[in-house]
Amino acid sequence: MKKLVLVLALAVSVPLWAWSGKQGSDAGPEGTYIRHIAPDGVVHLNRILTDDAIRSGYQLLDAQGRVLKEVEGVNLNDEEARQRRIQQAQQAREDEELLRLYAGPDDAERARDRKIDALKLSISYEDNNLSQLEMKLDDEISTAARSERAGKPVPDVVLEAMERLKRQIATSQQKLESFEREIGEVNKEYSPIIKRLNEIKASKE
Secondary structure, eight states, X not given: OOOEEEXXXXXXXXXXXXXXXXXXXXXXXXXXXXXXEOTTSOEEEXXXXXXXHHHHOEEEEOTTSOEEEEEOOOOTTOHHHHHHHHHHHHHHHHHHHHHHHOSSHHHHHHHHHHHHHHHHHHHHHHHHHHHHHHHHHHHHHHHHHHHHHTTOOOOHHHHHHHHHHHHHHHHHHHHHHHHHHHHHHHHHHHHXXXXXXXXXXXXXX
């Protein structure tokens, strides 16, 4: 009878989760495992993809133990095939994480639109604030001009107000530019997510 061995992914050299850019962690999305049978008949259950699993073939399991994907073994002397297997395993893990976060491309689009709508609301508020600041600055400038036409020095309180308003206007303009950049970043962030979710959806149809 085959034994089930849970191999802790601490001393194995190919951490899947590190491939997705999160260094320092050797575990994939919660509940996702690699299962393979060693030449001695022992069943190994890992959180990462090992050379033994690539060589013998493996199954990708979800948190309930359901088989998400079966991958045939390859000759590890074939480096191209080995790297292809590693990339496939990485993609499967990333797909599993995407599907945990989003039910499908429409769900991701709604999440993107919610973020953009919130940023547009901030832009609208800041536009209104900027308009008010500019009107106040115009009033102070008019006051200063009247003093100059009358041959009087511009009051210090007016000069201070003008400088303060100029600083506030510059800050407001920077906020607007930042919000616009964030909208671009949100679109850039979600573009590959939505593209991949559409690919996953098409593969299941």
